[in-house]
Amino acid sequence: MNRSRFFLEPEVVFLCVTDESKREGHLFRVHRYFLERDSELFRGMFACPPTEASSEGQTEETAIHLPDVTPFELECLLSFLYEGMYERAVSLAEWVALLSVSSRLLFDKIRERTISVIETHAPALEPAERIVLATKHDIPQWLNPAFTELCTRADPLSGDEANQLGTELAERVTRAREMVQSRSGCGQPGGVGFSKAFVGCGCKDCRQARSESVRASYVAMVNSVIKETISLVL
Template sequence: MQPAVIRRSRFFVEPETVYLRVRDGDKHEEHLFRIHRYFLERDSELFRGMFACPPTKGSIEGQTEETAIHLPGVVPYELECLMAFLYEGMYDRVVPLEEWIALLSVSSRLLFDKIREHAISAIERHAPPLEPARKILLATKHDIPRWLHPAFTELCTRPDALSEDETSELGAEIAARVGRARDMVRLRAGYGQPGGVGFSKAFAGCGCKDCRDARSESVRANYVAMVDSIIKETIALP
């Protein structure tokens, strides 16, 4: 008697693949990719909704090269990064920062929510860190509000003014706001020195180390609060 054969509902993956098409605008080329449908349905709200729709008359979209699903706004490198993560993400490999940024872009556009969060965390941990001006651009483009305040704080408190490249990246309006915020910080803090916010009083009275440390910490806290207030007021952050 032959044993009963049971298809496991969780790990009996259908072999169906899907063709995807993206455009390389610089080279006027279209690139085709072929991926297992399972990954798209598992990880993307966009593709789950797409595949749940009943097919229209004729060929089903994505089943052949001729009917490949077009992904507007996605470039070949971004989709390659997504494929690499889906098929090779469990392996220990060094991923360059540009690949994480590409993965952030494509996962945001195609609603791969968990992959998006993974890319955000990887960019936050990356050493050296992402430049603040570029971080602001990515945060604005991909709706990552938690990146904005630290990046603007770095631009407004560092010794160096905005470079020409940073000004170009941020645009004239934002660059002007950063410039005003920097001027206000320097003015209120004694030209950029945290000690300008009450430093002369930090060592008044008792001169023991504990008291000096406590007063210095108070000065630093006042400085941070002052910078936060200026950034929210000048750059209109929530």
């Protein structure tokens, strides 16, 4: 009898994570196959010679400890591995947790999927949270749009946003907002600073061209301010 590629070994491993808020451990018993299939970290771990890791993860006493992973994050990961093919409601908080654990444990394809979902999720993450996550998990494409939103909106940074960003970065964002408002006249495309960006005869086509020119100039100015005042600390 020939064995097909779906002749899977019934191996399971024990994983342990700590709930820091309650100072207690949480034990998980899961199939090794999914971990080894999707994670570079676990593939390397399980590839170790038997003499080095023969007992790790095989019993509750030798469970593999995953530092800096919360029980909620690991539950989100396992839910995705075991139930990801089924339609189910997944909250934004769960996707954020999945981003964290997939980044830490090198589940690269799950990380890519999670980034894509978060980018198109409605409602979107607040810009300060996007900046924190992008910096922590190396997602550079999230940074400029989030900083642009903070620097061009009417409302200043809230206390909660300042706490999320940290003192130095919050101060730089505040400075960038001031520069954007100063350089654009009234802080918006079409302000005094951009009123002469395009000159035309006043027809519909010229008005549209002027609007596009003003918008392009404004975006370029905002990007320049962000690069000048913020990017140095990233």
